Amino acid sequence: MPGAALACGLATVDVVHVVESVPGPDEKVVARSTTVSAGGPACNASMTCAVLGVPTRFVGAVGSGPLSAVVLRDLAAHGVAVSDVAPAAFQPSLSTVLVTESSGERAVVSHNAVGLAGRHAEAPLSASAVDAVLDGVGAVLVDGHHLPLALAVAQGARRRGVPVLLDGGSWKPGLERLLALVDVAVVSAAFTPPDAGSDVLADVLALGPVWVARSDGPGPVRWRSSRGRSGSVEVEPVPVVDTLGAGDVLHGALLAALARTGLDDLAGALAGAVAAATRSVGAPGALGWAHPDR
Template sequence: MRTPPLLVCCGLATLDVVQVVDHVPAPDEKLVAGDLDVSFGGPAANAAATAVALGVPAVLVTALGAGPVADLVRAGLVAAGVEVVDLLAGRPGSPAVSTVLVTRSTGERAVVSVNATGAGDLRGAADAVVDQVLARATAVLVDGHHLGAARVVAAAAHTRGIPVLLDGGSWKPGLEALIAHVDHAVLSADLAFPGVAGDGVLDAVAELGPGFVAQSAGGGPVRIRATSADGVRTSSVLQPPDVPASEVVDTLGAGDVLHGATAAALARGVDVRAALAEGVLRASESVRHRGALGWASGPRGSSTVRPSR
């Protein structure tokens, strides 16, 4: 009998304050936003919620703590069906607040956030829960935030033969040590490997251990490096479906949807290339809707004010 799928995501959860504007303000300029949305965000959090929306149960290992912002984020995650394992449970804490400006005409977004810089070293907390968290896991996603905890979870999963996917949004000091425990890495177009440029980024990441490395390019082709068991490396390209600029509502969270849908497919036992193809299709659809999860919960272009989340 096949094991029921369960995705474990380890990484960042934030409170996102998203405002839709006609343009990003210039210095000293004040704007009136057309729409406001307040909800949880963060790569791992959005990936977990994406998996749940696709019918794959998900556990999010993150750092929230106790406080009003943490309560808002936790409530939103629970409402989305995500099980939360809080590495700061019982301690004061406040997730990062991300300020997001979405340009109405293009769907492009500008984001300001402190990310996970204030959470501290969470390796001990992760060690205490990792066996329980991975007991039923069929895939793991790490987003490069909370690096100490992510290394504990990824290393334990790798040892157990559970596939580990990296959401490589940006390079962070120490990321190479995490990548050593990763089976599949899907990188954003913005990831800058130190001292490496262009296609060399894919090969540099592959040298650190992952057998499958891909890099997205917005709506452009996804480049892939795959290394066989005997060390032969091949290159290929995955072409996303065309999304006309006139249909792009919001690019916020599209990368998180890509990684979450890919990880959900891996959790169901799908081959990594086919899983990535599923992720690309979901991400391409997501930009036609408002927010990271608009494709799953509302009509195209809808936006709501959700301060209770």
């Protein structure tokens, strides 16, 4: 029976400026538009999954300050339930994003979240709390941020037989421990494990998942299974408005498919997720495609 979905990981606040061109040294430019919204891989994926009709929960560090309020506002607006594990005085990281108007390309300046990484040897959720957030969940996404939390949630999902999906944007220290608990990994072209050879898909499969895919911008998304099957999904060319969050949308759409149908048709689920990500680049922001009237 289809279940809810859980996205575990990073939430940020994104200040997005649409500009004619990215400024050079000592240059100032005037933004064509500016928005302030929640961002981060797991946060955007959770909102995408909810937009696609799957009851969704987000577990991560949010906090209670003014930046936290932006994240909580947007998650609530999309019907995403929140389990906040932030320590005292935590604030989400602030990212500044410059989107070039003519191409939709983005340049990002960010500061990785602090408060859960490095300071906590233990997971910030007890075993009983992990069981509570996993109750009724049919699929889990982890993005590799807040590693102790991700490990606890992935271990809990593994005990329950719940599929775990990794959003692998870039390699992070300790990620090999998380990959050992992951069923499906969808990684970016920038994702390269330490000492990787020329076949990144094989290298990631060797770390534990049973199915791996790797995106490549507008190029085909190639996949491989531990049983030796492989294939690719073509990306339909579309006019690009904004590439911000396209990968997050892909992962959120795949999370929704896993919550509905499990691991039965991963190639088909990936094709649907790629189609959602393609729609997203034709609209401003990570979720502009879902709110065409706004």
